[in-house]
Amino acid sequence: MKVKLMKNPIENLNKVFDSRIRLGIMSALMVNTSINFNDLKELINVTDGNLASHIKALEESNYIKVQKGFIGRKTNTTYSATKAGEKAFKSHLDALEQMIKNMG
Amino acid sequence: MDDSKKLSRDLRDIKQMMERSSRFISLSGLSGISAGICALIGVFFARDAIEKNRSAVSDLGKSFSDTDTILHGDFFNSTLIRIAALTFLGALASAFLFTYRRSQRTNTPIWGYTAKRLLINVAIPIVAGGIFLLALINNKVFGFVAPGCLIFYGLGILNASNYTLSETRYLAYGEILLGVINLFFPVQGLYFWAAGFGVLHILYGIFMWWKYERN
Numbered sequence: 001m002k003v004k005l006m007k008n009p010i011e012n013l014n015k016v017f018d019s020r021i022r023l024g025i026m027s028a029l030m031v032n033t034s035i036n037f038n039d040l041k042e043l044i045n046v047t048d049g050n051l052a053s054h055i056k057a058l059e060e061s062n063y064i065k066v067q068k069g070f071i072g073r074k075t076n077t078t079y080s081a082t083k084a085g086e087k088a089f090k091s092h093l094d095a096l097e098q099m100i101k102n103m104g
Numbered sequence: 105m106d107d108s109k110k111l112s113r114d115l116r117d118i119k120q121m122m123e124r125s126s127r128f129i130s131l132s133g134l135s136g137i138s139a140g141i142c143a144l145i146g147v148f149f150a151r152d153a154i155e156k157n158r159s160a161v162s163d164l165g166k167s168f169s170d171t172d173t174i175l176h177g178d179f180f181n182s183t184l185i186r187i188a189a190l191t192f193l194g195a196l197a198s199a200f201l202f203t204y205r206r207s208q209r210t211n212t213p214i215w216g217y218t219a220k221r222l223l224i225n226v227a228i229p230i231v232a233g234g235i236f237l238l239a240l241i242n243n244k245v246f247g248f249v250a251p252g253c254l255i256f257y258g259l260g261i262l263n264a265s266n267y268t269l270s271e272t273r274y275l276a277y278g279e280i281l282l283g284v285i286n287l288f289f290p291v292q293g294l295y296f297w298a299a300g301f302g303v304l305h306i307l308y309g310i311f312m313w314w315k316y317e318r319n
Contacts, residue, residue, distance in 0.1 A: 023114060027121035035125070039217035043125050093118065096111055103108040 012095035014088055016061050021054045027079040028088045028102060036078045055079065060085055063088055128218040128268040130207035133317055136275075136309025138198035142299035146191025153183045154294065162253055195301075206317070218267065226264040229256055250293025254283030254300045271315070275308040 017023055024044040028035055033042075041051050058064045063085030069076045081089070123129060207214040231258025237249050258279030265273035279300050286296040 020114075020117065023118055024121050027118045028125035031122045031126040033216070042213060042216055043121070061313050093115070096115055100108060102113070103111075 008022045012047065012091060012098070014092040014095075016057065017030065017089065021050065021052060023102065024059055025051075025079075026063065026081065026085065027055060029079060030089060032080075034078040034080040036076055040079065041078060058085070061085075061088075106305045110226035124136075124218070126218070126267075128222040130203055130212050131212060131268050131272070131312075132202040132206040133309040133311070133313030133315075134206075135199035136305045136312060138202060138309075139195035140302045140305030140307075140309060142198060143192055144214065144298060144303075145194075146187055147298040147302060148189045150294060153172035153187065156316055192224060213319045221266040222264055224248055228260075228264055230260040232256070234261070247290030247293070248287065250297055251286035251290065251311055254279050254284075254286060254296060257300075258283060269312065269316075271312060272308075275304060278304045278308075 006069060017026065021044060025040060030100050037051070041048065042053075042058075044051065046054075055064065055066075059066060060077055062082055064079050067078045067080070069078065141202060158214055178282070187253075211222045213219075233252065237252045240246070240249055240252060261272055261279065262276035262277075265271075265276060282296055282300040282304070289296070
């Protein structure tokens with residue numbers, strides 16, 4: 001495995017993370033237990049629709065989980081990374097680093 | 105190589121997002137410097153007021169009933185409290201101004217998720233400390249008010265250091281240490297305040313400005 005990773009790290013890059021917005025969502029969720037929709041929107045600086053579609057993609061890959069709650073009467077939806085998501089993101093980071101090393 | 109550039113940028117973006125989303129990073133070193141200067145100006149006027157009222161200050165408890173002193177009547181209306189309030193407002197306003205300017209420059213919202221979390225965490229030890237100090241004043245234990253301010257302020261910053269630039273914890277250690285030493289020299293409170301709220305803030309501010317904002 002190690003040898004393979006050194007030779008062709010591009011195989012270890014995760015297609016799901018092939019988007020700056022998804023990378024942003026995952027990065028934020030790696031260092032925070034949970035973040036709600038509006039805070040994520042503000043952090044990543046994207047439109048509602050755009051954020052929602054990327055969240056959906058990550059959710060379908062089981063990389064993030066959604067908790068629906070209420071603050072008073074308003075819905076408050078928060079997101080957090082799943083164990084699988086954390087693992088996938090970490091290997092993606094490792095692959096990125098490995099590729100840069102190999103190129104440099 | 106184009107690919108390598110893209111990858112490096114990806115990694116940098118990830119690192120930046122992790123920082124931005126977990127810490128309030130707009131805190132400016134200039135805020136520390138300006139708050140420190142306000143503190144020193146406040147101390148200068150307070151010292152003057154105290155020097156002119158030596159007898160009153162030497163026995164604060166008795167002074168409240170003495171019509172001739174600066175502390176007569178309502179404690180919260182006395183000259184010293186007025187100086188303190190002005191100093192605090194000046195420090196707060198100028199600190200806010202520089203941090204606001206920095207947030208504009210780094211293009212991060214000043215009032216966001218990280219700012220809220222920072223404020224809550226700084227507020228818990230400080231509000232508890234404030235109530236404790238009011239109780240001290242209420243019981244006329246004035247000597248421990250100054251060290252108490254320094255210690256609780258230090259604890260507040262220490263708690264906040266997890267939610268903003270982590271170097272703030274050195275400022276916190278300094279404030280707590282000064283407060284603890286001050287416990288053994290309760291009459292010198294004003295000078296410990298000058299050191300803690302003035303000099304330490306200025307040193308910390310210069311360090312942070314040098315490290316993050318010089319360019």
